[in-house]
Amino acid sequence: MATPQSVQTSTIRVIDRTCYLSIGRQREEERLRGLRPSAALFSRLPLNLPRPSSPTFNPSTVSVGHIENGVLGDNYGHIAQQSSYESERDSFKDAINNLVKNMESSSVHDASERSDAPKCMPNTRVKVQEEIMSWIHNGGRKQRGIMWVTGPAGTGKSAVLGSIADTCKMKGLLAGSFCFSPTPHSDERTTKKRLVATLAYQLQEHEGLPDVRRRILSSIDRRPAIFTKNLKEQFSELILNPLREIKQRGPGGSGGAVVPKVIVIDGLDECVAEQYCDSTGDLRAAARPKEGDQREILSVLLRAAKDDTFPFCILLGSRPENAIRHFFTSPDAQDVTQELFLGEQYDPDADITLFYETKLSVVREKFELPETWPAPHEKTTLVKNASGQFVYADTAMRIIEGAPKSGANNSFSLGTPCHRLKRILASGLSVEGSEPLETLDALYTSVLSTCPEPSLTMKWLRAIRGLKVLSSDSPSGEKDAPPWLVRLILESYPGEERHALGALASLLYVPPSTRRSRELGRAYSFYHKAFLDFIQSRDRCGGLYVSTTEAEDFINLRYFQTLKNHFERIVTRKDFVYMRMEYQSGKMFCFSSKKAFKEAQDALLACDVRQWTWFVANSHYAYGGHYIIRMFYAVHQWCPWYQPCRPACNHWRQNMLSVLTASGWKVPTAQQLLQNRFSDDVLYDFHPAGISSRRRS
Template sequence: MAKLERWLFNLYQQRKMFWLYGPAGVGKSAVAQSFAELARDRKCLGAAHFFFAGDKKRSDPLRLVPSLAYQLAVLDEHYKQALTHLLANDPAVLYAALHLQFQKLIIDPFSLLASHSQQATEHPYLIIIDGLDECSDEQAQRMLVQLINDAAQRADLPLLWLVCSRPESHIKRTFSRPDSGIICDREELIIDDETREDVERYLRDSFREIYITYSDVIIVSQDGCWPPQDDFDLISYASSGLFVFASTSVRVVGDPNVGDPDTQLRLLSSILWGLDEAGIHSPLEALDIFYTRILSRVSDFHLPIVMHFLGFCSYSRPRSVQGIASLYPVEQGVFYSAMQKLHSVVKVPPPEDASKKFISFYHKSFEDYLQDPRRSGKYHPSWSKFITTAVTKGLPLYNHFLTCEFPDRVSPEQLAQSQSIVRRWSFAGEEMRVGIMVLRNIHRAADTASCFAAVREFNFSLMEDIDLTILACAIKHVCFLSDVCRFQVT
């Protein structure tokens, strides 16, 4: 934070862009949030955007620039007037390509102000973009870095840019390519004594909030502390400067679905005991064991249900509970019972929002853990089983949805059957399109015969804007099977 503060308040600022990077879980988002609050208190925060891979809207690159522009317009009247003038002449720019949005909504309004000798602010506004690597499009990630860099070179733009991300290879290459002309300060966020102190402070503040919330049921230890000092030291030591470890621990103890912090604290302590004896060589390795022990609490009866949902969350776009449940028919009560042990790592919408809100992971490190079989072991969701379910369950349901969309193309009996199923599940057709999207990988399915049968039964004539590239790839992989070659796309 100290280096960021010096950069922000440097009166002779030469570099208007700062890249803060580091591995998963070290607290980049926590730093971004704290820095945003500091800048807001100093009246120099222009806008902030936090990408999140678990949310379709928050991972969409085309929502970034309109969000930044809106926040700046609320803050600055001069910018608002310039932006309003430009939007009046070209309102469609809100739906334009990323580079056009950036030019029209960020560059042009400030350039217009500069041309009229109007300065938007005495001190540059800070723009924070956190989680760049969680933006859904790698090409958009690279483009954003270049667009921000170009903007940072302009004297007429009173903006400073803080970009936070993992050091993914394509992002590192973009920042490091000699021909890219990237000029910025940069800092790697590592786990050191300062980070450990920040995590310990976060734990104390979070446990204080839990105590205030549940003071009527919490039993204070003889030393007058809650949590007891030994338990706090254990959690702090296990976290070892890793914010994601600490935040997961806090969610375990303060789980509102349980409402018993003392019992949850004992549970957490039992999970953490033994990490030291397990030959742990790094905090990230400890995080893997932590995730494994959380998953191990799921009963054998519930595990298949849990793995089905974790697989869809890992390999598919964000989807609603209802949408995923329609592919793996399960009663609502059974689903919520199965997920009861995972509220510290999985964000589960309440039953009343099961058809509207997405199920997602709290942190991308959990998704990374699940997708790497070397790390998650038996809790690794099977890619081949996911494909099989997506095709064999998704295609028939999507067929029913399309039947309801085009009733004049089917018989009354087919329409009645489809309407009954669609009403029963209340699913969105776009969610069921997952069966189409994975066809290119049909050859990797666990049960190819069932997948081929589902493809043959699907009425492709109902699709008006089908992605022919996906179908072409799928057919290429399976055309060696003569019975598959019989189905026609009309």
């Protein structure tokens, strides 16, 4: 029999591998199969097996963790060496899949979806980063286990935490990260739902925590429905209990890897409340405001920070919103929390000056400008106008640099950097005595004023934020409408989007509309949340402000104005998305006032109602019936009970009833229609023949 290289006579020497012995009444042979070992599962167990002649002998499979210089003597079976990694992987395959299914990979700090997330420029924010890293290295866990990084909007909190996460990841100190941030494609990054699973996934894959993997996966294997529990139960089962078990039994070592020290969680103020379904499957408003979910997260983290078995410190970033500040200043949290406020003590002006110098040098080289540009007093004004807000500096530089080649035709992009700089400086208020938001708002107002029709631009911006599509996969029950749908509804003529948004290249990413573009799948993206705050505040926008109600009336008007183009542009694979359009208020098609309805009446009368009704009736019924009921109600909403219905109402209702009746649908009776003239509370029904009604209006 050929003897393997690692076998000398009857002595087998196996190092750093797991050996499985199978003893059976077979012909004598030895087989050694080498597979990749798992450092996480090494153990040293004595080999003391009964011989076949022993009364206790029973043919079986015996697993031995480690053999070193083991003399086996006579062999009556076969010896197989098998990787514990392979065995573990097969054993926990379902658990791993379950964990991956319930995590949110795009919320991890280095996810591909976050490739454009803000980071500190080299040599900026040095002092604050050094303070945080010192806290992580020098016993932050033993003193105050939570550091809360906070400060006003635009001061660079996310950039600081992103840079810290990168540094810690490079050094092996990062146990896990989660960034709450809104995204058009997924609401999972703005809710608590996947927080624990995402952290648990990162812990079990960390090389410095070899014993954690098996215990986390065992917990999931034992309780596969753990992700349906509340955060406290999830955190206990998937993180605290495995760590507690390791501490009680003693760790197996990290195999030379660095043991992580910190968990980074950013943007807690962006966390919104989940929306749940009722017993009928209909999405209902969240039972509590977002502050409730934020407090739940903080309570779970505080409990972990106070647990001796939890070895990590927690770095958490957010705006100083009342609910979050109230939690951290409570007696229960004060003793374990260290607050780091990004204020003047960290000399933001020096960092902003360096930021400007670096960016301006690139502009000078690109446009062949003299080294003396810009003048010293212009640089000073730029720094002072920023008032410690990196968001101002970043926005100003985007304007000075100019729009990218794909940008639209606008006054900023057509001018030279010199002209754009002068425009920025002219837009600012008197620096002395002005508030930080005033200079930022003046900059935003200046950019908006370069648009051909600023009021139209504001309507488009609010409509982009307000137009949603229903989504049962989203915790909030909805997500932002895709760009093709926004254009389909809002563009009353070709190129209107470019006309309305072209001057905003420094504030808003507008996806290209060409089918060949690789970026066609990307959604509209605001570079800074501060700009969203601006357009949603009446006090800050002044005369440019467009309310939510005005934005919804604008969307409704454009829906009817562009309806004739919808059906030829909607391909089969997109009609399902089209049929799920909605607003956050749930008032699709419904105008807010009699005045708004009258202004839209010409557009309503010009619509091909028969085509619309046929299209909707033959689409997905789950939404088609809902849309027909909604439209039937909306066109009649502003008809007076004491007079004949308005022409637009007659046009729509008569044609809808004609098409639906011919198609075999159940429609309201004459009595129901008569009652509906006097009351909006009359229940009426639309559904295909043979299908019972699921919704009434």
